[in-house]
Amino acid sequence: ERQLVESGGGLVQAGGSLRLSCAVSGFTSNDYAIAWFRQEPGASREGVASIVRADGTTHYADSVKGRFAISADNAKNTVTLQMNNLKAEDSATYYCAAEIHLSGDYVYTWPRAYEYDSWGHGTRVIVSS
Numbered sequence: 001e002r003q004l005v006e007s008g009g010g011l012v013q014a015g016g017s018l019r020l021s022c023a024v025s026g027f028t029s030n031d032y033a034i035a036w037f038r039q040e041p042g043a044s045r046e047g048v049a050s051i052v053r054a055d056g057t058t059h060y061a062d063s064v065k066g067r068f069a070i071s072a073d074n075a076k077n078t079v080t081l082q083m084n085n086l087k088a089e090d091s092a093t094y095y096c097a098a099e100i101h102l103s104g105d106y107v108y109t110w111p112r113a114y115e116y117d118s119w120g121h122g123t124r125v126i127v128s129s
Contacts, residue, residue, distance in 0.1 A: 002026035002118045004034075004096045009123030012086055018125060020081040022096030030054045032100040034079040036070065037113055038092035038125075045095070047111025051079060052102065059110045064090075088129040093122040 008020040022034060035050035049070040050059045058070050069082045079096060097116035099106070109115050 002098060002100075004098060004118055004120035006094065006096050006120045006123040009094060009125045011126045011128065014086060014088055014127055014129045016086055016127075017082070017084045018086065020083065020094055020096075020123060020125075022079040022081075022120060024077045024079060024096075024098070027053075027098070027100070029100075031102060032098050033102055033106065033110065034072070035059075035097050035099070035110060035116065036079075036081045037095045037097055038090075039095070039122075040092045045113040046092075047113065048094070049081060050110045052106070057107075059107065061111065083125075086125075086127045088127050091125060091127045093124050095122045096120045 003025045005023045012018050030053045033050050033052045036048040037045045038048050039045040048061050048064055051070045051072050067085045072079045098118040099116045
C-alpha cells in the first residue's frame with residue numbers, strides 16, 4: 001500500500017523559511033513523481049512543485065520559483081520542500097501526492113491534482129505578515 005506522510009508545517013513570519021517533508025513508502029517501481037500541492041478553504045488545490053523519481057526532473061509553479069526548492073532523498077524515501085522568503089499568500093494546507101505511470105506530457109500535466117493517485121493528509125503552513 002502506497003503511503004505519503006507530511007511533516008514540518010507550522011507558523012512562521014513573512015520572510016522566514018520552513019521545510020516540509022514527505023515520507024514515501026509502498027512504491028514498487030521508480031515510475032512515479034511526487035508533487036506538493038496547497039489548498040486554502042474554498043479554493044482549488046494548487047500545484048506548487050514536483051519531482052520525478054526516475055531522473056530528478058523538477059517543476060515549479062511560477063508563484064514559488066526562486067523561493068521554493070523540491071528535492072528527494074531516495075535512500076531515505078523522503079521528498080523535501082524547502083520554502084524560503086515566505087509570504088502571507090503562501091499560507092495553506094500543503095499536501096504531497098504521487099502520480100504513478102507518468103505519461104510523456106507530465107511536464108504539462110504535473111499541476112493537475114486529479115492526475116495524482118495517492119495523497120497525504122496534509123500539513124498546515126501559516127505565514128504571518
